[in-house]
Amino acid sequence: MKGTARIALAVAACVLATAVAAARAPAAASDAVGCTWAPYGDVCIWVWGTGRYVRHVQVDRNKADYSGICYYQGHLTVSSGGRVIYSRWSPKYNGCTPLKAWFDWYPQRNFPNGSTICTAFFERGEVQGKACETIHS
Secondary structure: OHHHHHHHHHHHHHHHHHHHHHOOOOOOOOOEEEEEEEOOEEEEEEEEEEOOEEEEEEEEEEEOOOOOEEEEEEEEEEEEOOEEEEEEEOOOEEEEEOEEEEEEEOOOEEOOOOOEEEEEEEEOOEEEEEEEEEOOO
């Protein structure tokens, strides 16, 4: 019975993670969003701007696990020509949050065409996922 209960709990967690992911508001046509799998959920990058101009960036962590999202931090990077040209860390959050956590940055600047913008989400100092998008003119 223990094995069956674990499978049922895992299925319920997947269903909840899918519901959380589906509940997000869609991005506008000029914006970008991308997600990658992370333990018990995902990590997503949201980029608002036009062309090479990036106004707002958000990293969010969705996690359907009883342990919550604990002791976390986000990291934003923009790379061009193989080197990091912009890097910002969020403040560290010392505590736990259920289901969803996020950080925002407001670069409000242009980046070179073809740059890669990424956000990573860390829990207890360990990267949980990294999502990226490409900046186009």
